[in-house]
Amino acid sequence: MQPTPDFDAAGLARSLLRRSRQGALATLMADSGDPYCSLVNVASDADGAPILLISRLALHTRNILGDSRVSLMLDERAQGDPLEGSRIMLAGRAEEADGDGLETPRRRYLNAHPSAEAFVNFKDFSFFRIRPKGAHLVAGFGRIVDLKPEQFLTDISDTGALLEAEQGAIEHMNADHREAMNLYATRLLGASPADWRCTGCDPDGLDMQAGTHALRLDFPRRIVAPAELRQMLKELADRARAAASI
Template sequence: MPRTVRTLLRALDRASLATNLPGEPAGWPYASLVLVAVDHDLSPILLLSDMAEHTRAIKADGRVSLLFDGTVGLDQPLTGPRATVLGRAVRTADQRLKTRFLTRHPDAALYSGFKDFAFYRVAVERAHLVGGFGKIRWIDAAELAPPSAPGLAEAEASIVDHMNADHADALQLYAAKLIGRAGEGWKMTGIDPEGLDLRRGGEVARLAFDVPLQAVGEARKVLVDLVGKARARP
């Protein structure tokens, strides 16, 4: 179940954010749609405007919840997975987090530098997974913790740039043969120990690794092996 939550969070590029309004109407929960990227440690990263109601709420009370809905397209949505993540949102100036978010959401670069926009990191404390009827469980942060690959987070930007610049054909193979997504122009937006993320316009896709990476040095071999696996597919 923890991996189900991690996969769900990483596969989606948006979530419903719930905050506690400090002003009128005070004390009411407030839900809004936000774009999201997820860091290597599973912390959601948000880019928020100071003028938004949810940002004013976070400045007064950093406790938030984020609903990641994996039921889109299902004939019976209540049979599909969704996870609500509870955590505390804190403003961040970490350049690596900014890069990860903007690579995931390239259009956000148009306004990310405005003075009234800022990045926030949500430190996850718990998650509530509903995997379908009868598949319900609270999961603590320690159990949600993803595997670690030392050096990968720091090398991620260069790996992504290299794949997009020099191996666009490999990314198309990943999308078409391993994930079953049509169309040209897929770009890599991230890589973490458990998989890699792709984007094509408004569409995102997640390719999970068979075995999690344990070190940054393993990334190249896995990416090459995936090309061979894709070419072997009919």
């Protein structure tokens, strides 16, 4: 059965990648090749690819070091029947981040999981980035789609300045604009009032989190520079305040 014409499969896949904080990681046993599944915390890299912080003492890490092929399932964790919620299964390879490629995954993971600061520097822990080769999205009857990476990953080839400014923007929003963050969450996304904080921004949107709840605020247009980000956040704040006054 083909998906309905109004179904934005790529948009939903991107949203699941950005909002998910836990997932089921499947690896291959190093000695037998048998499948092995484990629960892991996840964050998203600048392009949306999943980031893991895992210990070399863990069986799934030893499996990855023997065979980097993995799959990762992320779901909406909605109340009620879990099978009625959307989920995405990524297939690809897990690659260890090191050297110059470590800074962004480390920063973005710790923004999403601040409690990991307690063990991130332990020698047995390492960051891994999953490089997807495809995804299988299930979002209900008539909404099952296979996607290629270019359909659900964000193009960051022209956004170097924006990504360099990302952490400063996050810290500024959390220090000086928590009211705006709460308005984004409640008035634009329909969430309940909470201590919403910014955990990431990229060309396509803003990531927010309050406790274990994560939200994704998609931008109405793509941005590639810090000045565009400032303008976008102001526009969204104005829109949220206007909605609050109705």
